[in-house]
Structure formats: C-alpha cells, structure tokens
Amino acid sequence: MxxxxxxxxxxxxxxxxxxxxxxxxxxxxxxxxxxxxxxxxxxxxxxxxxxxxxxxxxxxxxxxxxxxxxxxxxxxxxxxxxxxxxxxxxxxxxxxxxxxxxxxxxxxxxxxxxxxxxxxxxxxxxxxxxxxxxxxxxxxxxxxxxxxxxxxxxxxxxxxxxxxxxxxxxxxxxxxxxxxxxxxxxxxLKLDLPLLYRNSPVSFVGILLIGIANGAYGTLGAVFGTRVGLDAATIASLLSVTIFLGAIMQFPAGKLSDRIDRRYVLAALSALAAFAAVALVFIEPTSATWIFILVGIYGAAANALYPIAVAHANDFAKPDEFVKVSGGLLLLFGIGTIIGPTIGGPVMTAAGPYSLFTVTAIAHLSISAYAIYRSRLRAAIPAEDRENMPNLPISASPLSTPESLSLDPRAAPLPEQDEEPQFRTGTSG
The missing domain is CATH 1.20.1250.20 (MFS general substrate transporter like domains)
Structure with a gap:
C-alpha cells in the first residue's frame, strides 16, 4: 500500500x-x-x-x-x-x-x-x-x-x-x-443521451432524479438548518453526518445489489429516503435530536443510490464502454444538480424550510416507482454474470469529473481473450 x-x-x-x-x-x-x-x-x-x-x-x-x-x-x-x-x-x-x-x-x-x-x-x-x-x-x-x-x-x-x-x-x-x-x-467526454437511455432507462432516469434530490439538499441543507433555528456548528455536524452515513451505507447496499436485482435495491433505498423526507415534512421536528435521526436516515439512503445506478447501467454495457457510460451518467447527474436547487429554493419560500424534503421525496418516490415498473419489462442480468461492485464510495464530493472514472478499477484494461468476447445485451424500452 x-x-x-x-x-x-x-x-x-x-x-x-x-x-x-x-x-x-x-x-x-x-x-x-x-x-x-x-x-x-x-x-x-x-x-x-x-x-x-x-x-x-x-x-x-x-x-x-x-x-x-x-x-x-x-x-x-x-x-x-x-x-x-x-x-x-x-x-x-x-x-x-x-x-x-x-x-x-x-x-x-x-x-x-x-x-x-x-x-x-x-x-x-x-x-x-x-x-x-x-x-x-x-x-x-x-x-x-x-x-x-x-x-x-x-x-x-x-x-x-x-x-x-x-x-x-x-x-x-x-x-x-x-x-x-x-x-x-x-x-x-460527449454526452450521448440516446445511448445512455437505450443502455439503461432506469439508470438514465434515476441518475437525473438523484442529481435533482442531491443538488437540492446539498445546496439548501444548510439553509434548512438555519431556517429551523440550528446554529452553525450543529448545521456543519448535520451535513457531515449525512455524508459519512451515506459512505458507510454504500458497502452493504453494494453487496446486496450484487446478489439481487439492483433495481430492487434502488427502489428500496429510494423508498427509505422518501419515508424519512415525508416524516420530516409532516412531523416538522423541533428537536435537534430528531432532526439528526431523520436527516441521517435520509442521507444514508439517498447518498448510496448513485453508485448502484451506475453499476446497473454497466451491467448492460459492453466491457469497453465503462468510462463512456459512467462519464455520461456523471454529467447527467450534474444536470440534475443544476435543476435541484433551482426548484428547491422557491418551494422552501412558498411552503417553509421543511418543504425542501418535499422536493427530495417526490424525486425518490419517482425513482422507486420507475425502478419497479422497469423490472417488469426487462430481465436483470443474472447475479453470476455481473461484475461485483468494488467496496469504494463513488462520489464523496458533490460532483466528480469524467477523469476520475479512469482511476476506478472497473476501467482497468481487460485481459486479452482468445475468443471474441460475448457482450451482454438486453431489450431496451
């Protein structure tokens, strides 16, 4: 090392x-x-x-x-x-x-x-x-x-x-x-939206919505804390806790998605994030302890979604398309991050600070519903044919660049094969 x-x-x-x-x-x-x-x-x-x-x-x-x-x-x-x-x-x-x-x-x-x-x-x-x-x-x-x-x-x-x-x-x-x-x-990298959607509709839609939710909370989470009366030190701790819990959650979530249909894991985690967000909206807790608990649950679930969505897209991609597909999804995530704060600000002004989580709840419920819907239309890659997700957080910062993908072990050159490799295919739609 x-x-x-x-x-x-x-x-x-x-x-x-x-x-x-x-x-x-x-x-x-x-x-x-x-x-x-x-x-x-x-x-x-x-x-x-x-x-x-x-x-x-x-x-x-x-x-x-x-x-x-x-x-x-x-x-x-x-x-x-x-x-x-x-x-x-x-x-x-x-x-x-x-x-x-x-x-x-x-x-x-x-x-x-x-x-x-x-x-x-x-x-x-x-x-x-x-x-x-x-x-x-x-x-x-x-x-x-x-x-x-x-x-x-x-x-x-x-x-x-x-x-x-x-x-x-x-x-x-x-x-x-x-x-x-x-x-x-x-x-x-060029952003080829039709290619990304044909490769994996769930990852395409999911990454965009994840970007919207993460962008809204990542930008306005501190504003939420200020508006509900938390001091600067508590706000810093709150945002830091969600990052750490999200990083920790990626390990068990990634392992689980290696064994079952990744879309089910996406749907479950998105539903959990939506549940925590809805609880914040309806309860509007005034206790810092309850805010930490609910926002912690939200952060753990929401911040584990991105790498699973990328892994699902790469299940259907050719071996030499990892960087192209993942890079396109990364930039698509960036587009969602632009949209999220733009929506979140006016919603918070109209309905109060807790309504920030209304925006994230809608995004996560949409991911959950669409992932389940798509699982009925397209068979998953068998678990034994998938490449296991590495035990590494994909995105610790708000955004990563396409250059970071070349560092990922999955982008390493493949060993030479005597026969023509059999690429995975699936019916899109």
Whole structure:
C-alpha cells in the first residue's frame, strides 16, 4: 500500500487541502447568506451556478489545460478560487456571489480533472484500486473537515473567508512542487443521451432524479438548518453526518445489489429516503435530536443510490464502454444538480424550510416507482454474470469529473481473450 501511494503523496496532500477549502467555502456561503437575509431562491441559485460552472468546466477545461500545461493550469485555477473566496468575504452581495460561484465551479472541475488524470497516470493496474480508494477517502475527509470549520469560527465575520484563501493557497504548493511527470492530455467526454437511455432507462432516469434530490439538499441543507433555528456548528455536524452515513451505507447496499436485482435495491433505498423526507415534512421536528435521526436516515439512503445506478447501467454495457457510460451518467447527474436547487429554493419560500424534503421525496418516490415498473419489462442480468461492485464510495464530493472514472478499477484494461468476447445485451424500452 505504502509503495503504491508514495509516488503520488504530494498530489494527494494538495487534494486534501483543496477539498478542505471546498467543504468550508461550500457550506460557508449559504450559512452566511442566510444570516444576511438572502432569499431561498438566491441561496438556491448559488448551488445552481456552481453546478453549471462545474459541468461546463468538464467540457472546456481540458482544452485550456492542453494550451498552457497541467501545472500552470492547476496553479491558475486554484489561485482564482482563492481570490474568489477572499472576494466573497469583502463583497457581501448576492448577485456577485452567484457569478463568482459559477467561476468557482468551473475552476473546481479543472483542478479535479488535473489531479485525477495525474493520479491515473501514476497508477498501475495493481495499484489502481488502492490509489482510487485513498483518493476518495482524502476528498471525503477534506469536505467533512472543511464543513466542521464553519462551527469553529463566527460565520458572520470575514475570518472564515480568510481561512479559505489560506487553505487554497496551501493546496497549490504540493502539486506545483511535485516531481511527478505531467500526465497525458485530459479527456472531454460527449454526452450521448440516446445511448445512455437505450443502455439503461432506469439508470438514465434515476441518475437525473438523484442529481435533482442531491443538488437540492446539498445546496439548501444548510439553509434548512438555519431556517429551523440550528446554529452553525450543529448545521456543519448535520451535513457531515449525512455524508459519512451515506459512505458507510454504500458497502452493504453494494453487496446486496450484487446478489439481487439492483433495481430492487434502488427502489428500496429510494423508498427509505422518501419515508424519512415525508416524516420530516409532516412531523416538522423541533428537536435537534430528531432532526439528526431523520436527516441521517435520509442521507444514508439517498447518498448510496448513485453508485448502484451506475453499476446497473454497466451491467448492460459492453466491457469497453465503462468510462463512456459512467462519464455520461456523471454529467447527467450534474444536470440534475443544476435543476435541484433551482426548484428547491422557491418551494422552501412558498411552503417553509421543511418543504425542501418535499422536493427530495417526490424525486425518490419517482425513482422507486420507475425502478419497479422497469423490472417488469426487462430481465436483470443474472447475479453470476455481473461484475461485483468494488467496496469504494463513488462520489464523496458533490460532483466528480469524467477523469476520475479512469482511476476506478472497473476501467482497468481487460485481459486479452482468445475468443471474441460475448457482450451482454438486453431489450431496451
């Protein structure tokens, strides 16, 4: 393990500080915005603009990196994020924050793609799993650690914005000082929606709805906490708990989906997430303990859905289509993440903070119903013919880039075969 990770430790150290800043800045803005009296619609647009910039960055950033090189591009992206974080503490203005947040999303896509391609370049088939697992763990620790900092200092002052700038400044150092050779040019995947739907209608519809639900809660969860009277430290703990529980739930859920029809697992987890969301809407608990319990159940179920949906799509894909199918679903998830906060903000304004979970409940109930409906129309791949899901969280951060898919062990080159491989097929519809 140590031998596999030593060549990329500088990159991983920079990644830790990058996601530490991302976690802090991503939670700080809605908490500070709510304290400033910004409307739910405006706070929702912060998430929409970030996701829009991120998705755009997945398409455009590779071309910029090819022009100036990985190190210069990475330094520029991180420096710009640092400047924007500091500007956000100086310019307390909703319209400026929305614009700056889009630029941050774009730059975050660029930095993530550079790190992921760099790690992939250094990985071998033998070390790919270890590096991928450690990378995901680093991003998870960084995001949660950054969120917890919001509860340490007063978010209504400029100190947390200054800490963001410092953390991002440190993030650029290990990567620019690394002696690791620059990787090959980044890949920009095209989103082939008809192909994705033909391959797996459940994954296509499910990933879009998962993006809507996760985008709504990921952006407005902090606003919900503020509106129901939780302090900054409690809000940070609440969001961190849902991330951890979701990561833990992926292990048993993934194992179960390897043994039975993955669509049944998707339907059950979606129903559980919807149940917790409906309970929050109807009970409207005022006790922080009950909020933690119900939101914890919600987070555990909701955050385990994405990798199962991707695995189901790959059950019906050709062996060499993993990156193309998963990359397309990843960008489709990004589109849902753009939609979710845009819907969630006005709904919260019209019906109160707990109505945020009305949006997620509708999305999850739709996933459950559609998965069951599709299971009646198309036979599942037999369990013995499926490739087991790796025991790795797929997405610790709000979004990953298509470059991260090359690190997944399932994207490793297949061994040569003497005979023509028999691809799995199924009737779509």
């Amino acid at each position: 140590r031998r596999n990770l030593l060549p990329v430790m500088a990159l991983l150290l920079g990644t830790l500080f990058l996601f530490l800043g991302n976690g802090l800045y991503g939670l700080l803005l809605p908490v500070r915005g709510a304290a400033e009296g910004y409307s739910n619609e405006v706070l929702g647009l912060l998430g929409t603009s970030w996701a829009t910039g991120f998705v755009l960055g997945c398409f455009v950033a590779p071309k910029l990196v090819m022009r100036v090189g990985h190190v210069r591009a990475f330094s520029t992206f991180v420096s710009l994020i640092s400047v924007i974080a500091l500007l956000s503490g100086i310019i307390i203005d909703a319209e400026w924050w929305i614009v700056l947040r889009a630029i941050t999303g774009f730059c975050t896509a660029g930095t993530s793609m550079i790190i992921e391609s760099w790690l992939n370049e250094r990985a071998t088939n033998e070390s790919r799993g270890a590096i991928f697992s450690f990378y995901i763990s680093i991003t998870l620790i960084g995001v949660v650690g950054g969120q917890m900092l919001v509860g340490v200092f007063d978010p209504t002052t400029t100190i947390l914005f200054m800490i963001c700038g410092i953390v991002y400044g440190v993030a650029v150092m290990p990567t620019t000082m690394s002696t690791a050779a620059s990787p090959q040019p980044l890949k920009s």
